[in-house]
Amino acid sequence: SAVISQKPSRDICQRGTSLTIQCQVDSQVTMMFWYRQQPGQSLTLIATANQGSEATYESGFVIDKFPISRPNLTFSTLTVSNMSPEDSSIYLCSAWGGRTEAFFGQGTRLTVV
Amino acid sequence: GENVEQHPSTLSVQEGDSAVIKCTYSDSASNYFPWYKQELGKRPQLIIDIRSNVGEKKDQRIAVTLNKTAKHFSLHITETQPEDSAVYFCAASKGNSGYALNFGKGTSLLVTP
Numbered sequence: 704s705a706v707i708s709q710k711p712s713r714d715i716c717q718r719g720t721s722l723t724i725q726c727q728v729d730s731q732v733t734m735m736f737w738y739r740q741q742p743g744q745s746l747t748l749i750a751t752a753n754q755g756s757e758a759t760y761e762s763g764f765v766i767d768k769f770p771i772s773r774p775n776l777t778f779s780t781l782t783v784s785n786m787s788p789e790d791s792s793i794y795l796c797s798a799w800g801g802r803t804e805a806f807f808g809q810g811t812r813l814t815v816v
Numbered sequence: 817g818e819n820v821e822q823h824p825s826t827l828s829v830q831e832g833d834s835a836v837i838k839c840t841y842s843d844s845a846s847n848y849f850p851w852y853k854q855e856l857g858k859r860p861q862l863i864i865d866i867r868s869n870v871g872e873k874k875d876q877r878i879a880v881t882l883n884k885t886a887k888h889f890s891l892h893i894t895e896t897q898p899e900d901s902a903v904y905f906c907a908a909s910k911g912n913s914g915y916a917l918n919f920g921k922g923t924s925l926l927v928t929p
Contacts, residue, residue, distance in 0.1 A: 736916050745905060746860070746919045761916075762817070795859065797917075804850060805917060807859040 705730045709796050709808030716786055716815050723782045724811045726796030731776035736797040737769070740810070746795065752779040786815045818843040820908050822920025829896050829927055837923045839906035840888040846908040849882060849889045850917065855902045863904075864891070896927045 708727045716722050726735065735752040750771055751759040758771035773779040783790050796808040819842040829835050841849075847868035852860035866873045866880045866889065873880050877896075882889040893900055903924050907917040 734915075745921045746917075748916045748918070751916055799915075804862040804865060806862070809859050 705732060705798065705800055705806065707796055707798055707806060707808035709811060711811055712809060713812040714814070716813065718787055718815055720786055721782055721784045722786065722813060723780050724794055724796070726779045726781070726798075726808055728777045728798050730800065732798040732800040733776075734799040735773060735779045736799075736805075737771060737779070737781045738795045738797060738807075740793045740795060742792075749781070749794075752781075783813065786813075788815045791815045818846060818908055818910070818918040820906060820918050820920040822906050822923060824923060825921065826924045827926070829925070831896060831898060831927055831929050833896055835891075835893045835896055835900070835925055835927075837891045837904055837906070837925075838888060839890070839908075839920050840886075841908040841918075842887070843908070843910065844884075844887065845910045846918075848909040848915070849880070850907050850909075851880060851891050852905045852907065852919075853902045854905065854922075860905060893925075896925075898927050898929055901925055901927045 706729045737749040738746040740746045748761045749764045752771050752773040754773045770782045791814050793810045793812050795810045797805050799805045822839045850865035851863050853863045854860045864878050864880050866882050877894045879892040903922045905922045906920040909915045909917050
């Protein structure tokens with residue numbers, strides 16, 4: 704399967720600021736997704752990153768808070784905007800290249816202080 | 817939307833015993849059911865998956881069964897080893913590819929020597 708590079712791997716941010724997380728896949732993939740995993744919890748889908756169009760957000764997540772870009776078939780970014788301590792979590796990028804399984808980046812551990 | 821329930825939340829077994837984790841899903845349109853293993857601080861890794869046209873699939877010590885009528889699927893690990901200790905997540909998706917995953921809450925498996 705393809706390899707996902709996600710960065711940064713971790714960051715500590717001040718409340719009110721924004722952080723952009725990058726996800727790079729080493730081959731073209733059909734679909735890319737962003738998940739959030741709070742400590743000790745399961746993965747929750749934030750949105751599907753659509754190539755060349757606006758992302759599709761799940762209930763409870765909005766574009767103003769989590770703007771997403773996907774300019775091509777191998778790259779996506781997630782921005783966590785106007786951060787608060789409640790945004791402290793692990794953010795994971797996932798990609799699906801067709802009939803292969805969905806695979807994940809190593810995650811970005813975000814702490815908001 | 818899809819709701820995936822997973823039981824038990826924690827499971828402790830002796831090395832060499834079997835472990836069974838069960839999941840139910842709500843959306844009859846779901847047709848792809850992967851299982852992920854996540855070790856502490858690491859990304860989720862696919863260990864086995866099953867599609868709706870198959871009732872059972874086995875890969876060495878790991879097997880998954882699917883009952884579409886009852887909308888439940890199970891992970892079976894035989895001859896458990898300490899390195900099997902991790903959190904296991906089941907998931908469901910409505911597409912063989914290109915669709916987002918809805919995850920269960922996870923099962924923390926501990927295999928004691």
